[in-house]
Amino acid sequence: MKFSYYPGCTLKTKAKELDAAGRKAAAALGVELEEIENWQCCGAVYPQATDEIATRLSSVRALSAAEEKGQELLTLCSACHHVIKRVNEDMRTNADIRLRANNYLALEKPYTGATNVIHYLEMLRDRVGFDNVKAAVKNPLKGRKIAAYYGCLLLRPSKVMAMDDPENPSILEDFIKAIGATPVIYSQRNECCGGYIALDDKAAAQKRVDAIISGAVAAGADTIVTACPLCMYNLDANATKHVLPVQYFTSLLAEALGIVE
């Protein structure tokens, strides 16, 4: 099984572990990740404005590169996934954006939204299968009580992201079960961590994070798990009431697969 892989800027810097553990675990599961050549930062936030083309182009380049290889485009960071998946939808459904982006890029073959964007978690669920993940686990994380933190970007808007039920998701909980741990359900698992507001209004981010962590702690979690470097940062650096270890889901997967760091 082979995918075009888009790591994104933060996975090359502050979130190296998300990337490294993800690559090793994929290899152990027989999944080949071919990093896209000369990829550019996705911009981290989806351009909601209908009149912005430049901020969509790096996504279109990556999508077109995957199409050339006839591969699905696999993402790992929640923000990259959100941006690229939504820009792909624009290229598929918005004739004006499609025309102007293609006029600008002048690709050999105009890009019209044909590539399928798939998140690493969806790859585990829909391509490998959680049963096969479970079968490959050498070191089940028995006794661990793990709170899944979805945040916003993987789930919403559900019409486009189409990963899971946006109000009662289960993909991360099913993942947690597959690696032998116990998922903990709590109220704020699909509410925002504050995101980029951390830079402009730290107190607002702290308020968000305290609400999330308090819920997870009250439900008995010993760890909270995320797919997003900015969620990781906020849950870790902006928690003021409780401290709860935050881990990337790929780190837990690598640990369960018995991959020695």
Add this chain to the structure above:
Amino acid sequence: MSGNICTEDILRISGVNPRKCMQCGKCSGTCPNFDEMEYHPHQFVSMVRKGQIDKLAASKSIYKCLSCFACVERCPRNVEPAKLIEAVRLAVIRQQGMDYMRPDDIPALLDDKLPQQAIVSAMRKYRK
């Protein structure tokens, strides 16, 4: 400063039709940053409909949206209030000298763990 932004600009940039809104308030009820806003998501919708762009453009509320899309997901009329907030903010920061955050502001905000993603996001949301 913001007096030159017209309603048509906001409707065009956002692609939103505020007339679809039935003012149920669900968007504001679900907004995680409600407390920090002077004008709340449902008010953005009604005020754009009434053409009160100046008040919105002058308010710090345009920098308080987290782009979490809770209001978009949960609106029963598919109004997409977050797109209106984004459009008003863009109409402001696209003007000369109206950046809300500048690269020079970043070094003072850095810490060891801050991911690149946060800086890229802030530069996309707060400046043009």
